Amino acid sequence: MSYDIIIIGGGPAGLACARDAAEKGMKAIVLERKKSIGRKVCAGGITWNGLIQKLPGYVAEKKFFSQYLYSQFQQAKITSKTPIIATVNRELLGLHMAEKAVSKGAEIRTSCMVKEIDKNAVTVFNTGNGKTERIRYTYLVGADGSSSTVRRYLGIPVSLSGVGINYQIPGDFSKMQWHLDGSLFGNGYGWVFPHGATVSVGAYADAKIIKPVLLKNNLLKWSGRNRFNLSGYKAHAEFINYDYRGYRFNNIFLAGDAAGLASGLTGEGIYPAIISGEAIAENIVNPDNPLAEFSRLIAMHGKHKRLASITGKNRFIGAILSEVIVFGLRTGLVRFDKMEMAN
Numbered sequence: 001m002s003y004d005i006i007i008i009g010g011g012p013a014g015l016a017c018a019r020d021a022a023e024k025g026m027k028a029i030v031l032e033r034k035k036s037i038g039r040k041v042c043a044g045g046i047t048w049n050g051l052i053q054k055l056p057g058y059v060a061e062k063k064f065f066s067q068y069l070y071s072q073f074q075q076a077k078i079t080s081k082t083p084i085i086a087t088v089n090r091e092l093l094g095l096h097m098a099e100k101a102v103s104k105g106a107e108i109r110t111s112c113m114v115k116e117i118d119k120n121a122v123t124v125f126n127t128g129n130g131k132t133e134r135i136r137y138t139y140l141v142g143a144d145g146s147s148s149t150v151r152r153y154l155g156i157p158v159s160l161s162g163v164g165i166n167y168q169i170p171g172d173f174s175k176m177q178w179h180l181d182g183s184l185f186g187n188g189y190g191w192v193f194p195h196g197a198t199v200s201v202g203a204y205a206d207a208k209i210i211k212p213v214l215l216k217n218n219l220l221k222w223s224g225r226n227r228f229n230l231s232g233y234k235a236h237a238e239f240i241n242y243d244y245r246g247y248r249f250n251n252i253f254l255a256g257d258a259a260g261l262a263s264g265l266t267g268e269g270i271y272p273a274i275i276s277g278e279a280i281a282e283n284i285v286n287p288d289n290p291l292a293e294f295s296r297l298i299a300m301h302g303k304h305k306r307l308a309s310i311t312g313k314n315r316f317i318g319a320i321l322s323e324v325i326v327f328g329l330r331t332g333l334v335r336f337d338k339m340e341m342a343n
């Protein structure tokens, strides 16, 4: 069996790529190792400039016209006429994107774990029926997340990554909060992102500065102070790769987290995943297209990476940055939307 394009990974990057590739006339297939599309450790925050306005309303669980930011010594409230951030249910987002891809003619196979890659074919193990199959490709897209098999096959290391820890607990909360407490999270932050009947409580930090175990302990310390009882709930953690080194390697591409396109500063990765997936489909069909939105994203990613590298040198600098950001937001010197990947 052979395809014009094989996409490994059915996250936002892979599904966006499959939809656009199929729409442009390519025979496209997505191979996803999970049993179903959509589930992912994530706080599910999407921004107005990035995605809220592009997705159907039912995918969003809650929309927020205000954001509450806290550092160790200050707090700021940001308000806007349009929702600044919405929280999405990753399963609904995945199903919506999969439906779009299939409607354009793409094939999606779940329970399909790509085990081996070679120059023009992949070997897939079907965890449902135990069968192994070799599928040939003209183009291969690694949209397989932060521990990408395709990236490893290309021999591209990951030296820069953040770690995100998430607890999804029951509760109906209304305030979206960011806690830039440098003493606990370095240049990262703790968050409270309310969803429908649950709330995501978690933390993000540069993996080199704060090791995952310490980050979890600090998150528990912080949540106790803020009266969130996380005991009895399971923490889910994943690395977030922000070590971007290019997206095209002859006929093999990397998208989203596999390419290292998430923000090193905030961990925002859904928008970069979708934009890079779309850009790859376009680049294959129209290599001369300058890919304006993707180029802006890469420039923004570079800015976040530089800032993360300066402020991530030690916790003290991270704490100072937190105070500067909250002061800037409080006084209007810094605009919240300027920190989004879509800006």
Ligand SMILES: Cc1cc2nc3c(=O)[nH]c(=O)nc-3n(C[C@H](O)[C@H](O)[C@H](O)COP(=O)(O)OP(=O)(O)OC[C@H]3O[C@@H](n4cnc5c(N)ncnc54)[C@H](O)[C@@H]3O)c2cc1C
Pocket (backbone or CB within 6 Å): 008, 009, 010, 011, 012, 013, 014, 031, 032, 033, 034, 040, 041, 042, 043, 044, 045, 046, 112, 113, 114, 115, 143, 144, 145, 146, 148, 149, 163, 164, 165, 166, 202, 236, 237, 238, 239, 240, 255, 256, 257, 258, 262, 267, 268, 269, 270, 271, 273
């Ligand atoms: C705790 C946490 C909170 C976060 N919160 C936010 C947030 O609020 N907002 C935001 O924008 N971003 C957030 N992110 C980042 C965001 O989740 C990712 O950047 C985004 O999901 C990347 O999309 P992707 O399609 O590149 O990869 P993924 O969504 O990771 O999808 C990759 C897919 O590839 C599949 N796969 C992997 N290997 C194989 C294989 N060998 N064979 C077949 N399939 C394979 C996986 O099963 C997976 O479904 C968060 C991340 C974490 C860890």
